[in-house]
Amino acid sequence: MKSLIPLCILMSLIGCGASPKKINNCNFKAIKGAEFVLRQMDYPHDLNAITLGGPLSGYFLHTIPRWRSSDMLRLEYKEKVNTHGKIYKMPPKEDFPSGVKITQGEFTPIILEDCTVFYSKNYTRYTRNKFVENYVERAYFIEDLKRAKGYIGKNIWKKLSYSSNHRKLATNEKGKTFDILPYEKLEVIGIDTRIYNHIEGYTPFFLKVKDGKGNEGLVKYSSEAIYRENPFNNKGWSQKSIRLIKYEGGFVGMNKSQAILAWGLPLNTRITKSLNSTNEFWFYGNLTSIMFSNGIVSMISM
Structure with missing residues (x-):
């Protein structure tokens, strides 16, 4: 399973002193680049909050690659749900603005289907303080979704970890989980692309699964979360x-x-x-x- 890539959330438009770059006469379908979709999500925070150090500080796309508030623009995310975008390979003349100093690989240019260009910061707490190339938060990628659909009708095994939730099957309802046995076989029955605040950690989306008792829940679509084959088969262990x-x-x-x-x-x-x-x-x-x-x-x- 390839590295899974997440996208910075777009929030309500406010005057931030910078405007997004728009490519005139562009053909979005013809643009080459990994395509993603902005996900539906729960909204726990005040959508009108402005404080950069507060809960919305990670919910920005940059109009140019800096952290100053004058260089940011916030858009109404609810209006952008299910919007498509692509990782954007800019022509040389449309590269980062002159005089902007950035860490190599720190930002990913992205273009939305309305042909506006933003910069997504390749950083998140889920990467343990490391930069990840072409990291786009709060989105799922089309190729990942196509690959995950091949899991439907097959079995997976949830990995154990030091987390206290590794023997729990999360659901889309807050406070509702199901106990499962360690390495219990789970049948994949669908996919859920929504972001839920009550499910810890990041994932590009979830696999909908059913346990042996018929309980339905969600498992993160990630090579770090699941095995596609029973990990104890053919090991010769007692x-x-x-x-x-x-x-x-x-x-x-x-x-x-x-x-x-x-x-x-x-x-x-x-x-x-x-x-x-x-x-x-x-x-x-x-x-x-x-x-x-x-x-x-x-x-x-x-």
Whole structure:
């Protein structure tokens, strides 16, 4: 599954001192570039808020690639839901305004179907403070949606992680979840592209799934969230080992692939070396850490 790309929200038009660039006589359909769609979403914040440091500070598209308020324009997002746009490869003469200094890869030019050009900042807390090329927040990409439709009618397995919600099946109703077994088989029955405030973390959209009891819920469409095949098939592991991985947080003597199944990917790692061994530490957000000695788990701290 390719890297999934998100889009900065457009909010109600206010006088910000800058106007979006518009390409005259453009043919949006003929423009080459990855195509995205602005998603429907919940609106938890005051849509008229102006404070840049407040909850709306991440909801801007830039008219030119700077952070100053005079360089931003906010549009009414509700009017733009389901609007199409594309990653825009600007001709040399239409590149960033002269005198603007930016970090390489910090902004992505995008063009909406009305031929207005904005700059989406390639940064989000979900990327752990790293810039991601061609990152467009609050949107889903057409190619990702086409790929995800191939999941419908097939089974997936939700990955375990250090999150307290990894054994819960989220739904589109706030406060309503279903308990599921670790690595329970889930049938994909559809796709939901809405952004829900009560579901933590970012995803380009959700897979609608059904568990063994017939309960329907949502799972993030992400290689970090799901397996497309049963991860325990054809491993040759004992039933005791599988049970410990699923229900007990693993065991001393695990290898790295087993540790990932038990705890998910770590937030941070550290390696120390001595004459006789290499020790690697995996750290998780719930104060759990795992130590590997020469690639085998030698200690689990919970």
